[in-house]
Every structure is written in structure tokens, then in C-alpha cells.
Amino acid sequence: MPELPEVEAVRRELEPVLVPARIVSVTLNRDGLRRPFPPDFAARLTRQTVTALDRRGKYILARLASGDTLLIHLGMSGSFRIERGDPGPAPQDKHDHVVFGLASGARLVFNDPRRFGVLDLLAPGAESAVLALGPEPLDDARFDGAALARACAGSRAPLKAVLLDQRVVAGLGNIYAVEALHVARLSPRRRAATIATRDGRPRELADRLAAAIKTVLSRAIARHERPYRASRFLVYDRAGAPCPRRGCRGTVRRLVQSGRSTFYCATCQR
Ligand SMILES: [Zn+2]
Incomplete structure (x- = not known):
């Protein structure tokens, strides 16, 4: 499932094609994905100009001149493909659910075999209530050890569960939560409250974990910019391998x- 770095990579790939771009047609090959498309979906998008492409957590937000926002979530298996030239008689992939025709002649095709993706429209002002997301982890003014400590104070949940809560920090998923905990040398089973003092201030552990989250996400974003470099996780999906930390003689374990x-x-x- 794509997490913040993968979604950011898709945003960066689409930006030169979509900003700016005028949508001249919207073809829906089904009624919806994870949920139904809004009834006026195609009408509200057709003849609109995309003015900016933002990202919040795992969502891509295409800003339209009308003030609406096209909300995009890739779900488990969603992806975009850009096609140019005559579509010809070539058979369509059966998982091509939505095709946006652009004034440039290009077509933006949304493909999603498992259909957990979301394409929706947000009216102006609806965004924060609909998305209900915590701070962006790479926004140093909003996300740091203190923010993390406030979210963890008093929590009986394991640390990893709190990291996956999108209201605590936006965009972290299973893979980068696992990687960040390794970099911070913190057990995923540790009780979340133990990184904060009783009155909710950060202990050193909270600062270390916030810094580790920023490090793993920044590295992953940089890796997507250079796709020829083999990407490899430190511990994710490496059960049985020796611990990658220098000087540690431990073994990576899997736990559910x-x-x-x-x-x-x-x-x-x-
Ligand atoms: Zn180790």
C-alpha cells in the first residue's frame, strides 16, 4: 500500500502534466471505487482547469479553478498512466476505471485492480473535516517530539498503533512506521505513553522517534527520485535476517x- 513517499512520487510525476491542465472529458467505466463517485462527478470536472497539485498524508489533492478539489487516494493498488496520441482500437485494461481527457490531447488513466482507491470531489472548505489528518511529518513547525508526546501521553496502545493513526501524523503506514521504530531503537510493542512525561511533555525518546520518522520518509522520497538505485528496507519484510544496526548481533523478527x-x-x- 502506497505511503507518503510513494504518493509524493506520484504527485511529482503528475505535476508537469496536470499543472496547469484543462480537463475536456471524464469517462467513468464504473459507478465508483471504494465508494460511489458523487452523482455530478464528471460534470463538476469537465471544462475545469487544474491549478495546483498538493499532497496531504496519503492523499493527492488536485485544485480546480472552480474552488472544488479532486481528492485522490491510491488505496491498495491504484495507479495513473499518461497516454498520448490516438487511443486506436487497442482493448482497454479492464481495471482502467476513470479516464480524464486533457486539452493537451493527453489522457490520464486511473487503473485500480483492487478498487480500494478513492476519487471524490471536495467543496471549498470541506477538506479538513473530511480528511481529519494530523500534521505532515516533514513539517518541522507542526511535527516534532512534542507533538508526538502529546498524542502518546496517557495512551495504553502500543507505540506502533499510535504511529499508524492518521490523526496523530499523516501519511505514515505499516512500512515506514516499522522502519522509523528501528532507526529510533524503540520497540513497536512499547506502550506509547512511555515516550511522554506524565504531563504530556516529550521525553528524549519522543524527539528521537520524531527525528527517525523524518529521516526514513526523506530518504524514501529521495530514493524515488533515483529509481535506478535498489531500494531496500532496514527491517521491513526481513524476518530472520541479521539486524542491520552496526554492532548489534540481534535478528530481525516478525510479529503480528x-x-x-x-x-x-x-x-x-x-
Ligand atoms: Zn538490532
Whole structure:
């Protein structure tokens, strides 16, 4: 499932094609994806100009001249493809659910085999209530150890569960939560409240974890900019491998927490 770095990579790929771009046609090959498309979806998009392409958490937000925002979530398997020239008689992929025709002649095709994606329209002002997202992790003014400590104070949940809560920090998913906990040398099973003082101020652990989140996400974004470099995770999906931390003789273990796989080294992550 795409997380913040993957969604940001898609945003950067689409930006030169879509900003600015005028939408001249919208073809819907089904009624909806994870949920139905709004009834006036195609009408509200047709003849609109995309003025900016933003990202919030795992969402891409295409700003339209009308003031509406086209909300995009890739779900488990959503992707975009840009096609140019005559479509010809070539058979369409059966998972091409939406095709946006652009005034440039290009077509933006949304393909989503598992259909957990979302394409929706947000009226002006609706965004914060609909998305209900916490701070962007790479926004240093809004996200740091203190913000993390406030969210964790008093929580009986395991630390990893709190990191996956999009209201605490936006855009982190299973993979980068696992990676950040490893970099911070914190166990995913540690009780979240232990990174804060009793009155909700950050302990050193909170600052370390916030910094680790920023590090793993920035590195992943940079890696997507240079796709020829082999991407490799430190501990994610590496059960049984030796711990990658220099000097640690531990082994990466797999554990299931709330139905999701967690990978960590019990020797250096406490
Ligand atoms: Zn280790």
C-alpha cells in the first residue's frame, strides 16, 4: 500500500502534466471505487482547469479553478498512466476505471485492480473535516517530539498503533512506521505513553522517534527520485535476517500487531 513517499512520487510525476491542465472529458467505466463517485462527478470536472497539485498524508489533492478539489487516494493498488496520441482500437485494461481527457490531447488513466482507491470531489472548505489528518511529518513547525508526546501521553496502545493513526501524523503506514521504530531503537510493542512525561511533555525518546520518522520518509522520497538505485528496507519484510544496526548481533523478527506484520530487532529496539 502506497505511503507518503510513494504518493509524493506520484504527485511529482503528475505535476508537469496536470499543472496547469484543462480537463475536456471524464469517462467513468464504473459507478465508483471504494465508494460511489458523487452523482455530478464528471460534470463538476469537465471544462475545469487544474491549478495546483498538493499532497496531504496519503492523499493527492488536485485544485480546480472552480474552488472544488479532486481528492485522490491510491488505496491498495491504484495507479495513473499518461497516454498520448490516438487511443486506436487497442482493448482497454479492464481495471482502467476513470479516464480524464486533457486539452493537451493527453489522457490520464486511473487503473485500480483492487478498487480500494478513492476519487471524490471536495467543496471549498470541506477538506479538513473530511480528511481529519494530523500534521505532515516533514513539517518541522507542526511535527516534532512534542507533538508526538502529546498524542502518546496517557495512551495504553502500543507505540506502533499510535504511529499508524492518521490523526496523530499523516501519511505514515505499516512500512515506514516499522522502519522509523528501528532507526529510533524503540520497540513497536512499547506502550506509547512511555515516550511522554506524565504531563504530556516529550521525553528524549519522543524527539528521537520524531527525528527517525523524518529521516526514513526523506530518504524514501529521495530514493524515488533515483529509481535506478535498489531500494531496500532496514527491517521491513526481513524476518530472520541479521539486524542491520552496526554492532548489534540481534535478528530481525516478525510479529503480528492488530493484524499487521511488524518487523523489529528485540536486541536493540527497546
Ligand atoms: Zn538490532
